[in-house]
Amino acid sequence: MEGSFQEHPYVPRDLKLPGFVPLSLSQSxxxxxxxxxxxxxxxxxxxFSENLDVILSDLYFYFxxxxxxxxxxLNYGRSLKNSxxxxxxxxxxxxxxxxxxxxxxxxxxxxxxxxxxxxxYLAEVWKEYSKGDSRYAARDAGTVVVEGLTAVFEGxxxxxxxxxxxxxxxxxxxxxxxxxxxxxxxxxVYFLTAYLEGDNFAxxxxxxxxxxxGANASWVVIPTLISIRCWKKICAxxxxxxxxxxKAR
Amino acid sequence: MEGSFQEHPYVPRDLKLPGFVPLSLSQSxxxxxxxxxxxxxxxxxxxFSENLDVILSDLYFYFxxxxxxxxxxLNYGRSLKNSxxxxxxxxxxxxxxxxxxxxxxxxxxxxxxxxxxxxxYLAEVWKEYSKGDSRYAARDAGTVVVEGLTAVFEGxxxxxxxxxxxxxxxxxxxxxxxxxxxxxxxxxVYFLTAYLEGDNFAxxxxxxxxxxxGANASWVVIPTLISIRCWKKICAxxxxxxxxxxKAR
Numbered sequence: 001m002e003g004s005f006q007e008h009p010y011v012p013r014d015l016k017l018p019g020f021v022p023l024s025l026s027q028s029x030x031x032x033x034x035x036x037x038x039x040x041x042x043x044x045x046x047x048f049s050e051n052l053d054v055i056l057s058d059l060y061f062y063f064x065x066x067x068x069x070x071x072x073x074l075n076y077g078r079s080l081k082n083s084x085x086x087x088x089x090x091x092x093x094x095x096x097x098x099x100x101x102x103x104x105x106x107x108x109x110x111x112x113x114x115x116x117x118x119x120x121y122l123a124e125v126w127k128e129y130s131k132g133d134s135r136y137a138a139r140d141a142g143t144v145v146v147e148g149l150t151a152v153f154e155g156x157x158x159x160x161x162x163x164x165x166x167x168x169x170x171x172x173x174x175x176x177x178x179x180x181x182x183x184x185x186x187x188x189v190y191f192l193t194a195y196l197e198g199d200n201f202a203x204x205x206x207x208x209x210x211x212x213x214g215a216n217a218s219w220v221v222i223p224t225l226i227s228i229r230c231w232k233k234i235c236a237x238x239x240x241x242x243x244x245x246x247k248a249r
Numbered sequence: 250m251e252g253s254f255q256e257h258p259y260v261p262r263d264l265k266l267p268g269f270v271p272l273s274l275s276q277s278x279x280x281x282x283x284x285x286x287x288x289x290x291x292x293x294x295x296x297f298s299e300n301l302d303v304i305l306s307d308l309y310f311y312f313x314x315x316x317x318x319x320x321x322x323l324n325y326g327r328s329l330k331n332s333x334x335x336x337x338x339x340x341x342x343x344x345x346x347x348x349x350x351x352x353x354x355x356x357x358x359x360x361x362x363x364x365x366x367x368x369x370y371l372a373e374v375w376k377e378y379s380k381g382d383s384r385y386a387a388r389d390a391g392t393v394v395v396e397g398l399t400a401v402f403e404g405x406x407x408x409x410x411x412x413x414x415x416x417x418x419x420x421x422x423x424x425x426x427x428x429x430x431x432x433x434x435x436x437x438v439y440f441l442t443a444y445l446e447g448d449n450f451a452x453x454x455x456x457x458x459x460x461x462x463g464a465n466a467s468w469v470v471i472p473t474l475i476s477i478r479c480w481k482k483i484c485a486x487x488x489x490x491x492x493x494x495x496k497a498r
Binding site: 173186189236238239244 | 435442445483
């Protein structure tokens, strides 16, 4: 792959990456570590989510009781268990939040990751992913901005969403809707700028479909489904409130 | 302004714009037409909004009555007038929706506007605005994508928001929230990509502050205020629904 006229494996071939250090870790190690870590996070959140709910509810219950918020307490307590869909959503938000903060956060604030010599796992991730989209190594402004916004705003907000679902906060749906919309907007900017710039940033069709398309597909499909669900839930609540107000007259 | 070493008034000076045709209209004409048209739209929507509400409500009332949706009718009818804040919001959504569709829609789909010889008003707008941000004339991918998304999704959605507020649709808040968030995300991408690319796209400090900062400031301040308002309204509705559910047990 690494021919005579360039020292990096990326496309376009004439991309200048002074001081590029080739990958130390294999593709299977890089993908494997991410896959296993993600599976671990998802499994832990899934197993923990039922109890997490009860623990957090209990803590909140006692907190509220000690301050005398009697009416709010009605919404909390042992009798309300998280539904399976809420538990899956907590898994998703934990997984996507940690991905945003750790992986994308590292990229956004490490302009010279491709010069890393220490086999730092996070640098290796982006050296590998750049085979699917060399704009990462090239530090394309649109890509950096989308990743930066995702890491700084959507990452922490995703972890907040886990907490909001577990404790049934009234802002749970609107928060999930806001993050999902941000993810969709970011993905749209990401794909459309590549399209306008010639869509020639992948080292091969394999990397194009596996990394550029494949790795990003979840962040199109899942945020779309969550947005639609939250939209419906919010509309239903507004309708109930409207009817209540009208009847109260 | 148009010196010996370039044929266009934009910065950076070495920007290549083959076939550039200088502006025909004066700054005051361009800004004046936009200002007066916007004032006209806002005034009409303001004057019309109280009656628009009643007209649309009546139409909806009779439509519902003819299909027998008795419970839904309770939310509609002559007794509910639009509050002043709703009327201002309708003015904003009409103004911003038309700006998105007409001005930004023209830009997104007219890659060669700077070659226009016909003194087409929309081409003149972007020739003038490019003095504040030459990425418009240069067809920067990030700028085109943000403007394209704004024109195609947020423009029509803004006009839908006028209708949704007037007819008190249950999706009114979540729609306004979604558009505002999109506007904020777009503005963030717009400013941050310029910053990362050196922030050197304005012909002078005057154009930098008047066009690049000044003309975009409304799309930071107003969407922020609307997002906060919608967030609060939605949380309140979810809370009411939660209490209702709990009491129903």
